[in-house]
Each structure stands twice: as C-alpha cells, then as structure tokens.
Amino acid sequence: MPSWSSHEVPVPSSVDAADAGPLLALTAVSNDVVAHEWGSRDYDRTPQEVLGSLRDQTYVRKVRQLVTSDDDGTPMAYLAMNLPLQDNTHTGLVEIGVLPQFRRQGIGAALHDEALRIARAAGRRALTASTDQREEPAQGPATLVPSTGTGRVSADAPATRFATARGWQLEQVARRSVLQVPVDDGALAEHRAAAQAAAGDEYRVVHWGSHAPDEWVDEYARLNTRMSTDVPLGGLDFEEDVWDATRIRTTEAQFVDRGIELVVAAAEHVPTHTLAAYTTLMLPPENEEFVHQEDTLVVKEHRGRRLGMLVKAANLQRLAEVRPQARRVATWNAEENSYMLRINIDLGFRPSGGAGEWQLRLDA
Numbered sequence: 001m002p003s004w005s006s007h008e009v010p011v012p013s014s015v016d017a018a019d020a021g022p023l024l025a026l027t028a029v030s031n032d033v034v035a036h037e038w039g040s041r042d043y044d045r046t047p048q049e050v051l052g053s054l055r056d057q058t059y060v061r062k063v064r065q066l067v068t069s070d071d072d073g074t075p076m077a078y079l080a081m082n083l084p085l086q087d088n089t090h091t092g093l094v095e096i097g098v099l100p101q102f103r104r105q106g107i108g109a110a111l112h113d114e115a116l117r118i119a120r121a122a123g124r125r126a127l128t129a130s131t132d133q134r135e136e137p138a139q140g141p142a143t144l145v146p147s148t149g150t151g152r153v154s155a156d157a158p159a160t161r162f163a164t165a166r167g168w169q170l171e172q173v174a175r176r177s178v179l180q181v182p183v184d185d186g187a188l189a190e191h192r193a194a195a196q197a198a199a200g201d202e203y204r205v206v207h208w209g210s211h212a213p214d215e216w217v218d219e220y221a222r223l224n225t226r227m228s229t230d231v232p233l234g235g236l237d238f239e240e241d242v243w244d245a246t247r248i249r250t251t252e253a254q255f256v257d258r259g260i261e262l263v264v265a266a267a268e269h270v271p272t273h274t275l276a277a278y279t280t281l282m283l284p285p286e287n288e289e290f291v292h293q294e295d296t297l298v299v300k301e302h303r304g305r306r307l308g309m310l311v312k313a314a315n316l317q318r319l320a321e322v323r324p325q326a327r328r329v330a331t332w333n334a335e336e337n338s339y340m341l342r343i344n345i346d347l348g349f350r351p352s353g354g355a356g357e358w359q360l361r362l363d364a
C-alpha cells in the first residue's frame with residue numbers, strides 16, 4: 001500500500017519559476033480528474049489560468065493542496081477550497097479530486113478531514129461542493145432527489161456515496177446544456193428581433209468585452225450583486241454577495257492575467273439609463289472551440305419582457321464575430337430554473353449531464 005502526504009501548493013511568481021512544480025502538477029491532476037468525469041478535455045485549464053486565479057485572493061482565500069506519493073513524488077490527488085473573505089464568510093467551497101488509479105485508498109477521506117479542519121479554523125459553518133454526472137439518471141429507487149424536488153443524481157455513484165457517508169445534503173441539481181455553434185445567423189436574428197419587439201423601444205442592447213466601459217461599470221456591479229440573490233439557490237445557504245466597481249476591475253484584471261477573454265451583452269433600460277439584464281460568455285485560453293456560458297440575469301423588476309432571450313441571442317451573434325472558431329458553448333442552470341432552461345432550449349442548447357450541488361452544515 002503506497003503512503004502519501006499532502007502539501008500546500010505555493011503561488012510561484014510565474015509558471016516557469018523554480019518553485020512552479022507543485023502548481024504545474026496541481027493543474028495536471030485537476031485537469032485529469034475532470035477529463036475523466038466528462039470524457040472530454042474541454043474543461044482543461046492552463047497553468048497560467050490556475051496561477052492567475054491564485055494570485056488574486058482579494059475577495060476569496062484560495063487553499064490548494066496536492067497529494068503526492070512518499071515513495072516517488074507522483075501526484076495523486078488535490079484539494080481546492082475557496083473561502084469568501086467579504087460576504088458569505090460563513091461558507092466555503094470544496095473540491096476534492098483523486099486520480100482514478102489512486103481511488104479507494106482513503107485519500108479522498110483524508111482530504112475531506114483536512115477540508116473540515118481548515119473550514120472550522122476559518123470559522124465557516126457551511127460548506128458546498130459539486131459532483132459531476134455525464135447523464136441525469138432515470139427516475140427510480142437508486143436515485144437521490146434534492147430538497148428542491150427537481151432533478152436527480154445516482155445514489156450509487158462514488159461521489160454520491162462519498163458525500164452522503166459524510167453527512168452532506170443534496171440541495172440542488174444543475175443541468176449542463178451544450179449548444180453547437182455557429183448557430184444559423186438567420187435563426188439568431190429572428191430570436192433577437194422577436195425578443196426586441198416584445199421588449200419594446202425602451203430597451204437596447206449594449207456590448208463589451210473584457211473591460212466594461214466606465215459608463216456601465218457601476219451598473220454592471222449592481223447586476224453582479226443581484227446575480228447572487230436573484231437566481232434559484234435551492235437549499236444552499238448563500239447571502240448577498242456585494243460587488244462594486246473596484247471588484248469588477250479587480251476581477252477583470254484577474255481574467256486578463258489568466259488569459260481568459262469575456263464577451264458581454266447587456267440590456268439598457270433607456271429611459272432610466274440603467275441596466276436591466278446581462279449575459280457573459282467566457283473564452284478560455286488555448287481552446288478556441290470551447291466557450292463557457294457564464295452568468296445570465298434579468299433583474300426582477302424587468303422580467304417577463306423577453307430580455308433574457310434578447311441578450312443571449314445578441315451575445316451569440318457577437319461570439320460568431322469575435323470567435324468564429326468556436327464550436328461548443330456549455331452552460332449550467334438549476335433544474336428548477338424553468339424560464340432560463342426554456343430560453344436555452346429555444347436557442348438550441350441540449351441537455352448534457354450536470355451536477356449535484358451539496359451542502360454540509362458544520363454547526364449541526
């Protein structure tokens with residue numbers, strides 16, 4: 001039986017620095033674990049992407065540990081924890097990944113104990129985690145339904161067993177949906193025109209890329225704040241996460257450092273010169289075919305006017321201009337978020353697995 005130990009991953013000055021070895025190994029191990037879950041390399045991150053994220057810990061403390069073999073230093077597993085420092089300081093996000101060939105040796109359990117120790121020392125009372133699934137299982141006794149009542153995960157999946165044996169509760173199921181792009185521009189133009197007609201002249205689309213115009217940065221921050229509370233949260237214990245212009249600029253700088261480009265479309269409510277909706281696409285470095293659909297939000301006061309479709313169709317048109325090589329856009333939505341799912345289906349997104357969203361209460 002091999003023995004192993006876990007070490008904190010230092011943040012090197014660059015990916016070529018003498019002490020960058022653990023960061024490179026962390027990147028490789030986490031990429032391999034995720035690729036094994038999905039059977040695809042679309043979620044691979046570059047070492048620079050990981051380094052850029054770790055360099056910015058203004059709003060979130062990021063703990064990264066790498067498990068290596070004591071015999072020959074082979075990387076085996078990792079622990080990643082994000083501990084918010086501004087809002088939601090009662091929570092923490094945990095990710096544990098063990099390479100397939102090193103599973104069922106107690107490494108995952110040891111990293112879980114370590115995560116709890118770190119969370120308690122940081123005064124956290126709730127932890128969240130996600131477990132991926134390539135397909136949502138059919139209804140039946142071997143499934144688990146979250147507290148929302150919508151969506152399922154397999155009760156027998158290793159990660160489900162791992163989580164339930166440790167007291168985690170399934171609070172939500174997220175659906176992953178994938179759109180093959182480019183979408184026929186005629187279809188997008190039709191969706192956009194129909195949505196614009198329903199919304200009326202008071203709304204107009206504005207676009208930007210990796211740097212929000214000064215004119216909109218405060219409004220963009222206000223919408224990012226609303227994103228934390230105006231979306232379905234199931235039973236997850238999250239409070240408002242406040243954004244301001246400084247946080248937008250800090251985060252934009254982090255994306256530049258990571259080599260990530262953003263494509264944003266927003267809907268201006270012209271009479272009040274405020275933003276009513278926005279949607280963000282994220283273009284990872286070194287994979288021109290894959291795009292992450294990130295946040296989409298229509299603020300509550302402006303819902304029911306087809307602004308969700310308006311900004312999403314407009315942003316997919318923009319994507320075809322700025323990244324014509326893109327072939328797949330993947331998005332995640334709560335299974336109970338029927339309005340958002342409807343828009344995605346109308347645009348051509350198709351279900352492609354998803355994730356269980358779990359919570360562990362440390363004060364229970």
Ligand SMILES: CC(C)(COP(=O)(O)OP(=O)(O)OC[C@H]1O[C@@H](n2cnc3c(N)ncnc32)[C@H](O)[C@@H]1OP(=O)(O)O)[C@@H](O)C(=O)NCCC(=O)NCCS
Pocket residue numbers: 033037094095096097098099102103104105106107108109110129130131132157158159161162165
């Ligand atoms: C979930 C995961 C971290 C478990 O890692 P691991 O090192 O194999 O886990 P351990 O050996 O410490 O197992 C601990 C317990 O988990 C449960 N478990 C883990 N794998 C299991 C499997 N294939 N079948 C049944 N139970 C399993 C068991 O209760 C096990 O205890 P036991 O071995 O005494 O029966 C690993 O499968 C993994 O990396 N999966 C992909 C990433 C992921 O889903 N992470 C969890 C979300 S953050």
